Amino acid sequence: MTSILRRRNLELLLAKVKPHPKPKVELEQYQTPLSLASTLLHVAAYSFKDIIGRKICDLGCGTGVLALGAALLGAEYVVGLDLDPLAVKTAKENAEMLGVENVDWVAGPLEALRGGFDVVVENPPFGVWRRGADLEFLRKALTLAPVVYSVHKAGNRRHISAAAERFGGRITAAFKSKIVIPHMFSFHKKPKKWVEVEVYRLERV
Secondary structure (H helix, E strand, O other), X not given: OOOOOOHHHHHHHHOOOOOOOOOOHHHOOOOOOHHHHHHHHHHHHHHOXXXXXXXXXXXXXXXXXXXXXXXXXXOXXXXXXXXXXXXXXXXXXXXXXXXXXXXXXXXXXXXXXXXXXXXXXXXXXXXXXXXXXXXXXXXXXXXXXXXXXXXXXXXXXXXXXXXHHXXXXXXXXXXXXXXXXXXXXXXXXXXXXXXXXEXXXXXXX
């Protein structure tokens, strides 16, 4: 039996993860905040038993925060997929640094993966730069696994719920959080910006 990894200890391990060296604004490459990642994964692992011994997919994995966190919590096998080869390269380096060996990394579009997972975890683009990008991720996630954890901007629950029903899923749990977006791009006017988000647990029906 895997011993319990406390949320704070998981967060300290994930703090070692290197960020993307050259993030692209059009891909909305903001790293998942450590507090959000550790809370999402801890809830998935210990409240819903959705991580330990499971096959996990991290869609839009970036530099690997959610994928690596799932592996550290006892996932049997993890795949992280991202469109950006540089993000995937950085994720591989992060896995080596943390000594995580049960994760495979794929550089490619959403279509590069097929089903066969137990759970998908994702912090998809919010669709700010490309409208509907968040729903594309949600649709794909529900084809890959019967359980999905997905992060979205707060205030869109009806929209997400309706979309999930169209894609053959339903929301079974949710919690609110906040993420901070640091000054990363030239158009950012403030040192940081707080954005309210909701994390949804969905099941395929």
